[in-house]
Amino acid sequence: MARKDILPLADEKVLNTKMYIKLYSQFFKTSFSRLLIFRKNFLIYNLSSIIWISYYIFSIEIIFRHVDSIAGWSRGEALLIVATLFLIDGLRHLFLRDNLRYLPDQITEGNLDLILTKPVDSQFWLSLRWLNFNSLNIFVIGGLLWAYAWRLTSLNLTAVNFLIYLLLCLCGLVIIYSAWMILTTFSFWFLRIDNVTNLFTNVIDISRYPMSIFKGVLRVLVFTLIPLAVITNFPVQALIGKLNVMNLIYGLFLMAVFFVSARLFWLFAVKRYSSASS
Amino acid sequence: MTFLQKYWKIYKIYVSKTIVYRVRALIWVLNDSLVVFIMPLIWLAAFGDKENIAGFSKPELVTYYLILGLVMIFVTPHPEEKMNEQIKDGKVSIWLIRPFSYFKDFFFGDFAFGINRLLFFSPLCIIVFFLYRNYFVFPDFFMPILMILAGIIIFFTFFCLSFSIGAMAFWFDNAHSVHTIYWFAIMLFSGELAPLEFLPKFLQNIAVVLPFKYFYYFPVKMYLGHLTFTQIIQGFLILIFWSAASFFIYKTVWHFGTKRYSAVGG
DSSP: OOHHHHSOOSOGGGSOHHHHHHHHHHHHHHHHHHHHHOHHHHHHHHHHHHHHHHHHHHHHHHHHTTOSEETTEEHHHHHHHHHHHHHHHHHHIIIIIHHHHHHHHHHHTTTTHHHHTSSSOHHHHHHHSOOOGGGHHHHHHHHHHHHHHHHHHTOOOOHHHHHHHHHHHHHHHHHHHHHHHHHHHGGGTSSOOTTHHHHHHHHHHGGGSOGGGOOHHHHHHTTTTSOHIIIIIHHHHHHTTOOOHHHHHHHHHHHHHHHHHHHHHHHHHHHHHHHHHO | OOHHHHHHHHHHHHHHHHHHTHHHHHHHHHHHHHHHHHHHHHHHHHHTTOSEETTEEHHHHHHHHHHHHHHHHHHOOOOHHHHHHHHHHTTHHHHHHSSSOHHHHHHHHHHHHHHHHHHHHHHHHHHHHHHTGGGOOOOOTTHHHHHHHHHHHHHHHHHHHHHHHHGGGGTOTTTHHHHHHHHHHHHHHSSSSSOGGGSOHHHHHHHHHSGGGGTTHHHHHHHHTOSOHHHHHHHHHHHHHHHHHHHHHHHHHHHHHHHHHHHTTO
16 A cells, blocks of 8 residues: 555645644543543542642641731632632643653653654644543532632622633643743753652642742742743732733733743754754 | 671762762752742741731741751652652562662662752752841751751651651552652641641641651751750650651561562562
8 A cells, every 4th residue: 555545645734733633632532541441540649639639728728827818819819829720730630741741751762753753743742642531620629619719709700801811721821831841852951850840840839829929039030931920820810800901911922932932942852853863 | 898888889879879860859859848948938928017926926937947948958868759669660679689778778878868968958058048037047056966966867767757658569559649648748747838836726636646747847946946955855755766666667567568579479
């Protein structure tokens, strides 16, 4: 059989959006059946994540046992930040975790060659191949916390605010993905940085606090290079109606900067890798 | 080779390994101590106009976390993950027939790690302490000696316990959840999240019967001068009790673990 019959030509343009969508739905199906097969892992995973979720909620509650507000944020608002982090983290676990977590190992062990020869975009494949449905409980608990925290603020929810909130949550997810991708791409040069994921997660988890606790240089940092404020604080500010348009635009702009940087860095790394090993 | 020569060689190998993987070591320590250096900022923001929360003034609470970070850097061992891997992969078999004890190898390795981390991070600690200088509380003059003494006993105790947790791999396929529970208990009951006075009463009661309180909370409170002489003596005695208990736990777990391991044909 001629190669032409099995696969469209290795011309990248042929792999259009429709095919990517089809490919992704295949990822979805195989990941879902994996969930059904590895049921025991599901329970263990749930136990671990419930413990972590309790810890984050507790780390906020322990402060509010003694004071009424942290840097201008009330208890309800602070808990909304935590719930937002759960939402974004849940999405991260669902779409990205299984892929990016093991990517450094794949890079250092040289397993990439097979994927790089495919006509599919390598970043697409390596970032989205597996979905992790074990993470659904994070959404459930996050949702419950969200509802509870919202009641505490006793504000009115407008549709516009909510939509902007969702948009900024997605924006936060993209920023996290891009930063993670950039860190992972460093595996092409540095061996054994697998615990970088741990550090990365720890840093992201700091965004469960109101970022106005930072002053000076750190404050600049959490709005730019390590945009924790943009990831969780911005969405909640939009939700409670305290976000101005400039910040919204800035958030989206930052997302674009991060995403493009990650993409360019990845392409650069792959190019060097391919030329070195061939 | 004499005893000393044997273990000095292992110590040197681990030191060089650490230097080679300095980035990895840096990441590990940042992992452990990151939140701790951020907590003072959170509490400072929370204090607002208040002078005192649960018996801590602003400087005391800030210093609590700074010294906590320092203690954590030195005394926190990490054998569980590597052990888990090695046991699952069967690599531990080699160790069971070598003249070096598996335990002692990990112990000296981790101890070397601890000292290296401390040396490596002194500059960083000095910078962080300097940034918080307005809030820093200085200790009594005899504190450093007491802290070092406590630190050594704590490291030993902590290590025995973590080693036992690592040995859980002999029983559990996926010991990861056991590790998670272990570290969660430590975070909660060791004073890492907040001084134990800040916890609800029922959690404080649980903390009393666990060893974790003495890993971080005890030395830091001692540093701050919050403990009376009697309490310090009591603390050391309980710490010594826990070091014996955890050594016993390690021996038991290891004995049954290796037995089970060989029975399964390792």
